[in-house]
Amino acid sequence: MIWLGKVNRIIEEFENVEIDKLVYNLNALSDISNQITSDSSIEISLANLLRILMGTLGATKGSIMLYAPFKLAFESSVNKGFDGNLYFRTNPKEVQQISEYKESFFVSDLEKKFPDFIKRNKLMFDKSEATLWVTLSVRNKLVGALLIGPKLGREEYKKTDLILLSIIANQISVAIANFQLIDELKKTNDKLRKQNFELVDANYGISEMRQITLELSSIMDVNNLLETFLNKSIQYLSCSKGILLKLDNEILKVSSLSKINHIKKDTSFQITECNPIFAEIIESGEIKRGEVNDFFGIDAKHYICVPLKSEREVLGFICLFDKESRVDKENRSNVSTAFSERDEAMISSLANHVATLWQKAKFYEMATIDGLTQLYVRRFLEQRMSEEIRKAQRLQRKLSLILIDIDHFKKFNDTWGHKTGDDVLRITAKTIKENVRKGIDIPARYGGEELVVLLPETDSNGAMVLAERIRKAIENTPLENPNGGDPLKITVSLGVSTYPDLANSLAELYEKADIALYKSKANGRNRATLYQLDN
Numbered sequence: 001m002i003w004l005g006k007v008n009r010i011i012e013e014f015e016n017v018e019i020d021k022l023v024y025n026l027n028a029l030s031d032i033s034n035q036i037t038s039d040s041s042i043e044i045s046l047a048n049l050l051r052i053l054m055g056t057l058g059a060t061k062g063s064i065m066l067y068a069p070f071k072l073a074f075e076s077s078v079n080k081g082f083d084g085n086l087y088f089r090t091n092p093k094e095v096q097q098i099s100e101y102k103e104s105f106f107v108s109d110l111e112k113k114f115p116d117f118i119k120r121n122k123l124m125f126d127k128s129e130a131t132l133w134v135t136l137s138v139r140n141k142l143v144g145a146l147l148i149g150p151k152l153g154r155e156e157y158k159k160t161d162l163i164l165l166s167i168i169a170n171q172i173s174v175a176i177a178n179f180q181l182i183d184e185l186k187k188t189n190d191k192l193r194k195q196n197f198e199l200v201d202a203n204y205g206i207s208e209m210r211q212i213t214l215e216l217s218s219i220m221d222v223n224n225l226l227e228t229f230l231n232k233s234i235q236y237l238s239c240s241k242g243i244l245l246k247l248d249n250e251i252l253k254v255s256s257l258s259k260i261n262h263i264k265k266d267t268s269f270q271i272t273e274c275n276p277i278f279a280e281i282i283e284s285g286e287i288k289r290g291e292v293n294d295f296f297g298i299d300a301k302h303y304i305c306v307p308l309k310s311e312r313e314v315l316g317f318i319c320l321f322d323k324e325s326r327v328d329k330e331n332r333s334n335v336s337t338a339f340s341e342r343d344e345a346m347i348s349s350l351a352n353h354v355a356t357l358w359q360k361a362k363f364y365e366m367a368t369i370d371g372l373t374q375l376y377v378r379r380f381l382e383q384r385m386s387e388e389i390r391k392a393q394r395l396q397r398k399l400s401l402i403l404i405d406i407d408h409f410k411k412f413n414d415t416w417g418h419k420t421g422d423d424v425l426r427i428t429a430k431t432i433k434e435n436v437r438k439g440i441d442i443p444a445r446y447g448g449e450e451l452v453v454l455l456p457e458t459d460s461n462g463a464m465v466l467a468e469r470i471r472k473a474i475e476n477t478p479l480e481n482p483n484g485g486d487p488l489k490i491t492v493s494l495g496v497s498t499y500p501d502l503a504n505s506l507a508e509l510y511e512k513a514d515i516a517l518y519k520s521k522a523n524g525r526n527r528a529t530l531y532q533l534d535n
Helices: 002-014 019-036 042-057 092-099 107-113 115-120 122-128 159-191 196-217 222-236 277-284 341-368 378-395 409-416 418-435 460-475 506-522
Strands: 062-068 073-080 087-089 104-106 132-138 141-148 239-248 251-258 268-270 288-291 302-310 313-328 333-337 399-406 442-447 450-456 492-499 528-530
Touching: 042 062, 042 073, 042 141, 042 159, 073 141, 092 115, 092 132, 092 141, 104 107, 104 159, 107 115, 107 132, 115 122, 132 159, 141 159, 159 341, 196 222, 196 341, 222 239, 222 251, 222 313, 222 341, 277 288, 277 302, 277 313, 302 341, 313 341, 378 399, 378 442, 378 450, 378 506, 399 409, 399 418, 399 460, 399 506, 409 418, 418 442, 418 450, 418 460, 450 460, 460 492, 460 528, 492 506, 506 528
Parallel strands: 492 528
Antiparallel strands: 062 073, 062 141, 073 087, 104 132, 132 141, 239 251, 239 313, 251 268, 288 302, 302 313, 313 333, 399 450, 399 492, 442 450
C-alpha cells in the first residue's frame, strides 16, 4: 500500500538520525502544534511558525506565502532573510497542478515540474536565491507555499530535512486553514450579531474548538488521542453516538466507539465488505454526510463520515451519528437532524489537526518505545528517572524502583529458539503494562531480559504489593509450547528499593534494587525482595 510505503520510508530515513536530534525535531513539531492552537493573530503565529521551522532546519532564509485566488499569485505573509517581499504569479491550470504536489522540492527540481511557472517568475527566483519549495494545501485546496533558503554554513539539505519539512508544511497548512476558518466564522458571527442565540452558539463553538485542539495537542499516545478525539467530537457536535476506525492495508479496525453496543473495540472489517462510502472517501478524500444506509448495523438516521488524512494518505475515519439539536415538545425528547455545512467545516478542521498529531505521536513512539516489548526504551527511562528523583527531592516524596529479570531466559532461547524467547519477553512486558498505573508508573526495557518499573510517589509497601502482583500475574500466564506439548511456564525475579528510605540518590536507588534482585535469585527465583538496610 502507498501509505505503508511512505511510513516505511520515513522510518528508514530516521533510523540513522541521532536520538537527540530526533527528540529535538519532535519537540519542534510539538511547538508547532501548540502554536497552531494559540490565540495569536495569524501574522504573529505564522511568524512564530517560520522561526521554529528555520531553527529546526538550520535555514538562513524563509518565507510563508499565502495564495491570493483573486490575484492568482503567491504573496509573502511573513519573511525572514529574503530581501523584500516575494510575489509569484501563476494561472488557473498551474494552481490545480501545484496544489496536488505536497512534497518538498529543490527549486531546481521544481523547474522540471513547472517550467512555465519558473520561467514567468525567474527574476524573483533568481533574486531570492531560494533553495527549497513546498506547497501548502488542505484537501487539495491551495492555501500558500513555503520558500526556504540555504542552510547555515552552506550545508546540503538531506532527505530527512525534506521529510521533516513536508510534515511541518502540512501542520502550517492546517494552521493557515484553521485561522482562515476561524476568521470566516468571526465574520459570520458579525453578520448574525442581531440574532442573539445563533451568535452565542457560534462564539461558543469557536472557543470550544480551541479548547479541544489544545487538549488534543498534549496527548502523545495514539489510542488515547483517538479516543479523546471521538468523545470530544460527539460532545462538540451534540451527536448521539460515534465510531472511529483505523485503516490498515484495506482493513478497517475499530479503534474507539461510543454508545454503540453491538460492535466491539478492535473488531476488524474488510473494506470491500463495508458501506461503499469508505472506498469513495479514500478515492476522493472528501467528507460524506447524509442518511444512514447499512452502516455496520448502527441504529441511526443521519451520519457524517470524515477521513483522517496525513498528506494524501487516509489513516482512518471518524463517523458521527444523529445530531441532537431540536426538541420534540410533545414527546419531550431530542430529535435527530441532518449535519450542516458548518458541522462539516468544524469537524474537518479538528480531523486535520488530529491526523497531524497522529503522525507526530508515531514519531514519538519511534523515539521512546521498544519495538519488541512496547515498553519505554532505556534512554527515555533514564531521562524520566532524573526528572522524578528531582521531583521527589523537591516535594519530599517517595520514589520506588522495581527491577525485573526473567528466570532462566537463556534456557528459553537455547531450548525453544529465539522466537520463543521473543514471545517470553512480549508476554512478560504485556503483563507488566496491564498491572501498572497507566500514565503514572513508567515500565521500561533496561536491557536484554531485564525490565524496570519506576513508581513515582510510591513507598516500599506499595512497591512490594505491585511487585508481587506482577510476579503472580506472569507466573499464571502460560506460554504456548512451540512443539505442541504442555504450556511453558514463565517466572521472574524482582528487586525493590525506595528513595529516600533505602537509597539517598538515583545511583543508589538502582544499586539497592539490583542487590535485592540478586537476593531473589539466590533464594530460589520467582520471588520479590525488598532491599534491607542491613544487607
